[in-house]
Amino acid sequence: MNFAVLLCGDTESEAAKGLLGNLTEKQEKCINISKESINIFYFGGYNKIDENSPLVAVVFCDGEVPWDQQERAIAFAQERSLTIIPVVADLKSFNQLAPESLKEYNAFECASEMDIAELGNLILERFGLLRLQRKVFISYARGESRAIALQLCERLSARWYRVFLDTHSIRPGEKFQEALMQELADSDLMILLHSPGIQDRPWVQEEIAFATKIGIGFVTVAWNRGIKGIFSDPVVLEENAFLNADEPMDQWRLIDPVLQNVVNQVSVRRLDAYGKREENLRKRLVDFAGKKGFALVAYPGRFLKLSNSKWVDRYIEIAVGVPDAFRIQEAVDRSGYSEKGGYVPLFYDREGVAPRTLRHLAFLQDGLPSSVRQLPESRAVLRGLPFRLYDKNGDMSWI
DSSP states (O other): OEEEEEEEEOTTSHHHHHHHHHHHHHHHHHTGGGTOEEEEEEGGGGGGSOTTSOEEEEEEOSSOOOGGGTHHHHHHHHHHOSOEEEEESOGGGHHHHSOGGGTTSOOEEOOSTTHHHHHHHHHHHHHTSSOSSOEEEEEOOHHHHHHHHHHHHHHHHTTTOEEEOHHHHSOTTSOHHHHHHHHHHTOSEEEEEEOTTGGGOHHHHHHHHHHHHHTOEEEEEESSSOOOTTSOSOEEOOGGGBSOTTSOGGGOOBOHHHHHHHHHHHHHHHHHHHHHHHHHHHHHHHHHHHHTTOEEEEETTTEEEEEETTEEEEEEEEOSSSOOHHHHHHHHHHHTHHHHOSOEEEEEOOTTOOHHHHHHHHHHHHOOOTTOBOOTTOOOBOOOOSEEEEETTSOOTTO
16 A cells, blocks of 8 residues: 655745655655555645545645635535645644635644654554554652653643653542553653662662653653663753752753654654564564465554465554554444454554553453443444454464
8 A cells, every 4th residue: 555645836846855755764664574665746736646545645835825726626625525734834824825615624743853753653653554642651759750751741832742650640549550661652652751769769660660661751851961771862961951950850841842842852762762662572473374374464553464375364463552542443434344244453552551440441342242332313223343362471262
């Protein structure tokens, strides 16, 4: 499958040129293995886009744009695509710069070169090449970096991330460590606030060990340059990185450029971290299937294709993190199994997943009981959904 990005508006802007370079880099990282491509089309060539290609339109609204020459391309995108991303340097000027046809869409503020990586991620998410749900886990010592953790939580939430912060994310009465490990298992990245006393925090050390075990990527913010090992390429905080270093350490906050740099590192490193974790998840499946004589092609972010001269091609969906109902629906819709019959194998790692969540996944897989019906106007009984969940460390004989 090939993917299409339609560029409209000021396509000579620095933001547009930056996006082209970013998508080229992302293609090399995530889909060259499957021999697919991300094809770029400009507004004048919109009618050359294959009707079967998934499409995202990006409209650059800054500068002098002759919208009357681009109306057909935008209308085409509105008819074909669920995703149109207007891009503007300052959201305050969006209503003045954008054509009327785009004002119902939420715009993306691309204020600096570092925002380009985030724009590229938005496109990959819409193509299903990167998980749509964004999750980040902040690991920190409360007595030393609480205020910085709160700063990051607020800034990342504004970038559509669901941020796990122990003081905000676990409700009273929940088993603390059980909930914590599931949130970590379901995160794209861990932000580790490596403050001076972190070595003496057993909970933080346990989080680091678990994240390393299951392959979660790190963005490390270090108070000194002496850290090594898994904490490669940290964001090192100099003395001038703090707004209020004369106050107790747990009240220290980062100056805005440093804070934004950490957020940018999350955007830049997320795809690599996701890809490495998916590769680790896929490895046992690939090893086992290869021994059984299957030829294998990976479609990153989505599924693994298994070919054998004795069988029709088989497709196994791979879910990084905890499979939710949307991920299951995506797998079923993509396969078409709901129409053909049969089921979709969905492969995931249950390491760290809480017992309550595992029971819920089993409930979905087994289907709703026959006593549960749809609304009165429909008499159809809701039965089992057409998918099966398989654990990374379970029996592989189903392949």
